Amino acid sequence: MITHVSIKNYKSLADVSVDLGPLTVLVGQNGTGKSNFVDALRFVSEAVQLGLAQAIKARHGINAILFSASQKRSNHMSMMLDFDFIDGHRSYSFEIAKTSKSDYFVHTESLHGPDIDLNLTHGLGDIQDATGKKVVNTPTYKSYKTLTLSFLNPDVTLEQNVSPTAIHLMREFLTNAGYYTILPETLSTLGDSQTTSVLAQDGSNIGSVLRLLKTESKDRFHSLIDFMSYAVPDIRDISFQEIGGYIVVKLTHRVNDHDAIFDIKQESDGTLRLLGILAALHQDPAPSLITIEEPELMIHPGVLGVLSDAIIEASLRSQIIVTTHSPDLISRFDPSVIRVVEKVDGATRISPMEDAQIETVKQKLFSTGELMLLQGLRGQSQS
Numbered sequence: 001m002i003t004h005v006s007i008k009n010y011k012s013l014a015d016v017s018v019d020l021g022p023l024t025v026l027v028g029q030n031g032t033g034k035s036n037f038v039d040a041l042r043f044v045s046e047a048v049q050l051g052l053a054q055a056i057k058a059r060h061g062i063n064a065i066l067f068s069a070s071q072k073r074s075n076h077m078s079m080m081l082d083f084d085f086i087d088g089h090r091s092y093s094f095e096i097a098k099t100s101k102s103d104y105f106v107h108t109e110s111l112h113g114p115d116i117d118l119n120l121t122h123g124l125g126d127i128q129d130a131t132g133k134k135v136v137n138t139p140t141y142k143s144y145k146t147l148t149l150s151f152l153n154p155d156v157t158l159e160q161n162v163s164p165t166a167i168h169l170m171r172e173f174l175t176n177a178g179y180y181t182i183l184p185e186t187l188s189t190l191g192d193s194q195t196t197s198v199l200a201q202d203g204s205n206i207g208s209v210l211r212l213l214k215t216e217s218k219d220r221f222h223s224l225i226d227f228m229s230y231a232v233p234d235i236r237d238i239s240f241q242e243i244g245g246y247i248v249v250k251l252t253h254r255v256n257d258h259d260a261i262f263d264i265k266q267e268s269d270g271t272l273r274l275l276g277i278l279a280a281l282h283q284d285p286a287p288s289l290i291t292i293e294e295p296e297l298m299i300h301p302g303v304l305g306v307l308s309d310a311i312i313e314a315s316l317r318s319q320i321i322v323t324t325h326s327p328d329l330i331s332r333f334d335p336s337v338i339r340v341v342e343k344v345d346g347a348t349r350i351s352p353m354e355d356a357q358i359e360t361v362k363q364k365l366f367s368t369g370e371l372m373l374l375q376g377l378r379g380q381s382q383s
Contacts, residue, residue, distance in 0.1 A: 028341030033348030
């Protein structure tokens, strides 16, 4: 689990430091930077899994990433992630510096923990520690534009205090995270027939994921059906039909004491989006981290209790981060998991709720959602 994130100069995140738990709910108005925080974590995952150059290119270059205010753009950005694993605490950090109009390099990179203590500078052809001692020979490494964590082989015996387990755990956590923005129109299109347990970030392969879940993880699949039936009481089952290399998803409804089967295209947008979110939350094996942007969109307020229950249950398997500005949804969560997101002078601030507001909720004078509507949620930095 990621327990703490520090980010400097990434998009609107000029300088944020955020504690995370098994479940974290980011609450703020549109444009305050909730999505930028999620994207920063996604950036690290993509940089480790796909390469730093591709992660930066996907965001339209280094200039689109660096924080800018008052007509002045920062020339460096940095991130630090603290992890808690079963066998101990570890941290990973890096700094990327801009060198010219559109060029950049990795300036520093560090990995620390009980079994790893590595401060890296990136030289041509090798990696060095802070004293200049060569750590591991990498003759094909010819630039400063790659994060070491993305290519360092856990099986290599290093000269420094570096455990292969530490490298593996951090890299696996980052590459097994899922960042979900699920829209009904994507779910209603035909997905390729394939065998996969990993839901695509737009949910486009939901048929393949649910079909495998139904055959290989029956308990998890039945839990998903239970949540769907709480929200849409006449839903009984999900079935699949393969046509020409594509999977058609069908939902069984109980109508007038008879089963009626409907193609997924015939379902409402709210039903489709709920199905997509539940599919993300019920994957087996569970992702290390699941982020969901504004899960309340298109979903009836009366269903938000079911949705919040599913999110809380999934946080026992995966770390969950949710962004929202829905008073109805945030009232379903303990105020201790809420982080207030605001923008001040063009820069995002993220902090826990003000202690006085938390106490008001605990005394049941107002719900979190009512406080949000009456006076706005206040972060501790505003106290």
